[in-house]
Amino acid sequence: xxxxxxxxxxxxxxxxxxxxxxxxxxxxxxxxxxxxxxxxxxxxxxxxxxxxxxxxxxxxxxxxxxxxxxxxxxxxxxxxxxxxxxxxxxxxxxxxxxxxxxxxxxxxxxxxxxxxxxxxxxxxxxxxxxxxxxxxxxxxxxxxxxxxxx
Amino acid sequence: xxxxxxxxxxxxxxxxxxxxxxxxxxxxxxxxxxxxxxxxxxxxxxxxxxxxxxxxxxxxxxxxxxxxxxxxxxxxxxxxxxxxxxxxxxxxxxxxxxxxxxxxxxxxxxxxxxxxxxxxxxxxxxxxxxxxxxxxxxxxxxxxxxxxxxxxxxxxxxxxxxxxxxxxxxxxxx
Ligand code: SF4
Numbered sequence: 001x002x003x004x005x006x007x008x009x010x011x012x013x014x015x016x017x018x019x020x021x022x023x024x025x026x027x028x029x030x031x032x033x034x035x036x037x038x039x040x041x042x043x044x045x046x047x048x049x050x051x052x053x054x055x056x057x058x059x060x061x062x063x064x065x066x067x068x069x070x071x072x073x074x075x076x077x078x079x080x081x082x083x084x085x086x087x088x089x090x091x092x093x094x095x096x097x098x099x100x101x102x103x104x105x106x107x108x109x110x111x112x113x114x115x116x117x118x119x120x121x122x123x124x125x126x127x128x129x130x131x132x133x134x135x136x137x138x139x140x141x142x143x144x145x146x147x148x149x150x
Numbered sequence: 151x152x153x154x155x156x157x158x159x160x161x162x163x164x165x166x167x168x169x170x171x172x173x174x175x176x177x178x179x180x181x182x183x184x185x186x187x188x189x190x191x192x193x194x195x196x197x198x199x200x201x202x203x204x205x206x207x208x209x210x211x212x213x214x215x216x217x218x219x220x221x222x223x224x225x226x227x228x229x230x231x232x233x234x235x236x237x238x239x240x241x242x243x244x245x246x247x248x249x250x251x252x253x254x255x256x257x258x259x260x261x262x263x264x265x266x267x268x269x270x271x272x273x274x275x276x277x278x279x280x281x282x283x284x285x286x287x288x289x290x291x292x293x294x295x296x297x298x299x300x301x302x303x304x305x306x307x308x309x310x311x312x313x314x315x316x317x318x319x320x321x322x323x324x
Binding site: 126141145148 | 275
């Protein structure tokens with residue numbers, strides 16, 4: 001299915017979604033996430049594969065990014081949720097896609113996005129007692145040595 | 151016996167003329183034995199490990215120098231080749247492996263990452279800045295990113311030289 005067809009189908013079901021300017025990503029409000037997830041997992045879209053969860057720190061907001069793929073229909077969808085930079089929270093998708101479990105742990109570990117109702121909300125890449133979220137723009141580590149300006 | 155010619159301290163070992171025996175101080179023989187049969191650990195951390203694996207395989211063949219028995223347990227090893235980037239999360243594991251090795255034990259820091267953090271020295275939050283930053287004493291540094299197998303072999307020969315010329319070898323930093 002083409003991206004525009006997918007968007008029209010989604011727009012008919014969820015009038016509050018929008019298209020991001022300059023990309024083909026779909027933006028949804030965060031309250032819609034679980035309902036939206038259950039909808040796209042089933043027919044007619046059958047997005048059975050969630051293969052990327054990540055985030056982008058834009059200082060004034062954090063973009064949470066999900067990329068879905070449909071193996072039977074071979075189309076994909078990029079989903080974005082805009083979150084505030086202070087204490088971002090969103091529902092976990094781990095109950096719908098098993099792959100979300102580790103991907104969400106990674107996003108929590110590096111960006112500090114808290115996933116509510118996650119089955120195992122620990123860090124994954126950094127040591128468990130790590131302080132701070134390394135991929136945030138304002139992060140600084142105690143042993144961090146900045147590159148000298150050339 | 152070919153080993154004896156290559157090694158400086160082998161002068162301490164003398165053959166009986168025409169006989170099957172040879173005469174030496176026990177320490178020289180011990181050192182010679184230690185240097186000729188180093189057992190490294192099967193342990194790689196990053197890209198440098200690939201080079202270490204190549205050194206162990208048939209083309210470069212580290213076995214020619216008596217160090218080809220890569221063991222899968224630290225309790226059977228003499229040499230820890232720190233081959234690669236030490237991440238903060240992995241650092242505890244490296245320290246524990248070193249602690250588990252029986253004395254006498256030797257450490258080779260292979261590659262810039264194991265020496266000082268290498269290309270990850272600046273602007274990285276997750277990399278330990280060298281093996282010595284973990285409190286593990288290093289015997290031989292092998293610079294390069296990654297060092298070629300020849301460099302690792304040279305490092306090994308340097309380590310053998312060090313072992314053969316070691317004073318007071320029996321109570322080394324235990
Ligand atoms: S020194 Fe270079 S090759 Fe070796 S682990 Fe570091 S980055 Fe990789």
